[in-house]
Amino acid sequence: MRNIGFVLLFLMASLSGFSQEITVLDADTGSPVANIAIFNKDKSKTSVSNLNGKANLDVFDGKERITFRHISYEELVTTRAKIGKKGNRVYLGLKPEELQEVVMSVSKWEQQKKDIPQKIESIDARTIAFTNPQTSADLLHNSGKVFVQKSQLGGGSPMIRGFATNRLLLSVDGVRMNNAIFRGGNIQNVISVDPFTIRNTEVIFGPGSVIYGSDAMGGVMNFFTRNPRFSFTDSLTVSGNATYRFASANNENTAHVDLNLGQQHWASFTSITYNNFDDLVMGESGPDSYLRNQFVVRENGMDVLRENNDPRKQLTSGYDQINLLQKFTYKPNATWNYDLGLHYSETSEFSRYDRLIRPNDEGDGLRSAEWFYGPQKWFMGNFQITKQGKNKFYDGVKLTTAYQFFEESRVNRNFQAVDRFTTTEKVDALTVSLDFENKKIGDLRLYYGAEYIFNKVHSEGRQTNITTDVVSAAASRYPDGATWQTFAGYINGEYKLMPNLTLLSGARYSQVWVDAQFDKTFYPFPFDEADLITGAFTGSVGFSWFPKADLQITLNGSTGFRAPNIDDIGKIFDSEPGAVVVPNPELEPEYAYNVELGIRKNVQDKIVFKGAAFYTYLVDALVRRDFTFNGESEIIYNGELSTVQAIQNAAKAYVYGVEVGLEAFLNENWAIASNLTITEGTEEDDTGEESAARHAAPTFGDVHLIWQNQKLKADFFLNYNGEIGYNDLALSERSKSYIYAVDENGNPYSPSWYTLNFRSQYQITNALKATLSLENMTNQRYRTYSSGIVAPGTNLIMGLGYNF
Missing domain, CATH: 2.60.40.1120 (Carboxypeptidase-like, regulatory domain)
Structure with a gap:
């Protein structure tokens, strides 16, 4: 037996x-x-x-x-x-159409996209893998719906509906990245987010201050990174992928690897990406004024101007970057979930390219011998506890705590000068938020919560004599030890008035405190401190209506605000040649009032048309204007007599425009997709003088012809940007004539341009995938509006990915 x-x-x-x-x-x-x-x-x-x-x-x-x-x-x-x-x-x-159904950005909880009256665009992981962007700035640009400016290769500053920089909010896994020194000038922080780790990006167009508070005036860009995967067996599961990418225009070499470990109740996700970018090469056909004809070298203790043997090569624009991500998740049961995310990003030094090409006053040389950013560092530790289940006051509750550290520095030295000036800034940022979801009140769903944010700024300046190596103290960019903090509460409600009509409305109150002590060692400030307490109430109301099953009409009204931060109140820096910005502690918040009408029409699941028209009015706008310092309109800054300017509540502005998109599915293999954005904007100062809004992007759009089957996807597409003539160029842009082309009257302007491009992806096996792209096939030489660096010429991009 x-x-x-x-x-x-x-x-x-x-x-x-x-x-x-x-x-x-x-x-x-x-x-x-x-x-x-x-x-x-x-x-x-x-x-x-x-x-x-x-x-x-x-x-x-x-x-x-x-x-x-x-x-x-x-x-x-x-x-x-x-x-x-x-x-x-x-x-x-x-499928792509399914990925559009649920969004997280409007309430911090999952909502059906069809119920949202605001325009939201989602960019999923598969789309990102297909477009294969070098940075997250390129990821946004590739969407065809967000305009991106670049002062240098290591950068990317999005523009949405006439707003940019500190009037747009960046968020990573629900935590705001905007800090107390986000500036009105172009910012590069978006490149700290690794596109290889993003599972979905949601872009809100228009104010998002009800949920996100200060800075969310023109829009919100939410990056959601990949979550660890659990095992659905009794044993540990191991999976991951490795990717390599090469691009010819800047001799890019990128390597990425990630690893997922999963059991039934816990999982881990680890990601490492390293980028090496060489100097960027521009195209052949275009304005000669864009060429990099000269550059500065240091020889025998002297600055020497050299001719560039290859003027299309934008010397000293290259840089390196490393991104690390470690996430852990623990789910003991169906009720509780614990998530820990650790993000780190660091670049090498990279040149502020637009400053390196500035001519000197005589016009026969270059103004700067050196102008570069030190390593840009970002760390975030994000711990989140989520509880699902029935409760008297909620169906879901989420506690988020996060600590972030930012570091950046600026180094510059004029041609033939012996003094090198350096400013270094570090920011410690703490975020605590508590968010609730209540979905059991009949046809009403409520989302409400509270948030506290604390920022502390550390800033120092130094001056180095490069001949003697003597280092001495110099004026810092910001008041050292300055703090910015805010506490806010919000409520957002979604109500089904009828099965085909949804109302979404919300309100938020934010209190903001700013404290800065000014050091009078280097400048005799007429004040000792800035101690501001400001409050702001914002709200929104909108409707999503389906008069027919294949037709959606949305109407939304919302307000946004931005409270002055440390950059507005306490900054000292050279804003442009011959001008210096000084502190101004007498500032108030700026407000935006927005209305938006949207339409979406589906024609027999073959053609989908989407359109939106918007109008935004900005009051008490914080803008840079001429100022006086101790009664003087000019002061000596970094050894140069400079016009005094300051950030002031000195303007109002209005921006309006339309955004349209079309998708046509010709058959199971062929499709056409197209986007077009038209934006107009005007600023008016306190004297009534009008000028073009600086961040109103030119008309831009794209057209894609797509073919795909189970293994191959190919996309032949055209990108287009319209012209901004001299009369439509913002006053602050006219002063930077060295980055623009010259019209027949000798005035700077931004020419129109187009590129023809091809992109493809082939699934060799279930585990092995290859991508091949050819951008700017006609080798156009163009510079996107307001950008310092010239865009790539013909660019061959190859990638190979292996899943295991």
Whole structure:
């Protein structure tokens, strides 16, 4: 009997070894997917995944081609053998139209996109992988819906609806990145977010101050990074991918690797990316004024002006960057979830390219011998606790605590000068927020919460004699030890007035405190401190209406605000040649009032048209204007007599425009997609004089012709930017004539341009994927509006990715 039992056990074990149970998972969330139809070529053999995503493949042969199909997911064809090599797990990606259904940005909880009256655009991980951007700034640019300015290769400053920099809010995993020294000039912080780690980006167009508070006047860019995946078996699962990318225009070499470890109740995700960018090469056909004809070298203790042997090569624009991400998640049961995210990004030094090409006053040389940023560093530790379940006051509650550290520095020295000036800034930022979701009050869903943010700024300046190496103290850029903090409460409600009509409305009150002590060692400030306490009330109300199942009309009104920060109140810096900005502690918040009308029409699931028209009015605008310092309109700054300016509540502005998009699905392989954005803006100062708004982007758009099947996706597309003539150029831009082309009257202007481009992705095997792109095929030489660096010429981009 004992031998018989042993034989039976052996037979059972042998049979179980031939049995193959698999788990079907969502590629983005790692969650099980039920009701996946699984069948062979002639559908004589079938299976279906259950509620836990489980399915049995015993009816299929080892090398037989098996199809996985679901109405919401992309179809997958593979074999039992290949699935077995992947740990009996099958990952399916949502179809593009399904990815648009749920958004997180408007309330910090999942909401149906069709119920949102504001324009929101989502950029998912698969789209990011296809466009293969070098940085997150390029990720936004590739969407065709966000304009991006670049002062240098290591940069990217988004513009949305006439707003930019500290009037737009950046958020990573629900935590604001904007800090107390985000400036009105162009900012580069978006490049700290690694595009390889992003699972979804949501861009809110128009004010988002109800949820995000100060700075969210023109829009919000929310980056959600990839979450660790749990195992749906009893054992540890290991997965990951490795990617390499090369780009010819700046000789880019990028390497990325990530690793996921998962068990049933905990999981870990680790990501490392290293970028090496060489000097960028511009195109052949375009204005000669864009060429880099001269550069400065240091020889025998002297600055020497040299001719550039290759004027299309933008010397000293290259840089390196490393990004690290470590996330842990622990889910002991269906109620509680604990998430820890650790982000780190650091660049090498990189040149402020637009400053390096400034001519001197005589026009026969260059003004600066050196002008570069020190390493840009960013760290964030983000710990979040989420509880789901029935409660008297909520159905979900989320506690978020985060600490961020920022470091940046600026180094400059004039041509033939011996003194090098350096300012270094560090910011410690603490965020604590508590958010609630209540969805059981009939047709009303409430979202409410509170938030506290604290920033402390550390700033120092120094002066180095490069001949003697003597280092001495110099004026810092900001008041050292200055603090900025805010406390706010908000409530947002979504109410179904009718099955086809949804109302979304909310309100927020924010209190902001600013404290800065001014050091009079270097400048005799007529004040000792800035001690501001300001409050702001913002609100929004909007409707989403479906008069027909295939027609959506939205109407939204909202307000936004921005409270003065340390950059506004306490900064000292050279804003432009011959001008210096000084502190001004007498500032008030600026407010934006916005109205937006949107329409979306679906024609028989073949053509989808989307359009939005908006108008925004800005009052008490914080702008840079001429000022006096101790009664003087000029002072000596860094050894140069400079006109005094300051940030002031000295203007109002209005911005209006339209945004349209079209998608046409010609058949199962061919599609057309197009976007067009037209923005107009005007500023008016306190004297009534009008000028063009600086951050109103030129008309821009794209047209894509797309072909795809299961293995190959190809996109032939055109990018287009309109002209901004001299009369429509902002006053502050006219003073930077060295970055613009010259019209027939000798005045600076921003010419129109276009590029023809090709992009493709091929799935070689289930594990191996290749991308090939050719950008700017006609080798145009162009500079996007307000940018310092010239865009790439013909650029060959190749990438290879392997999933394991």
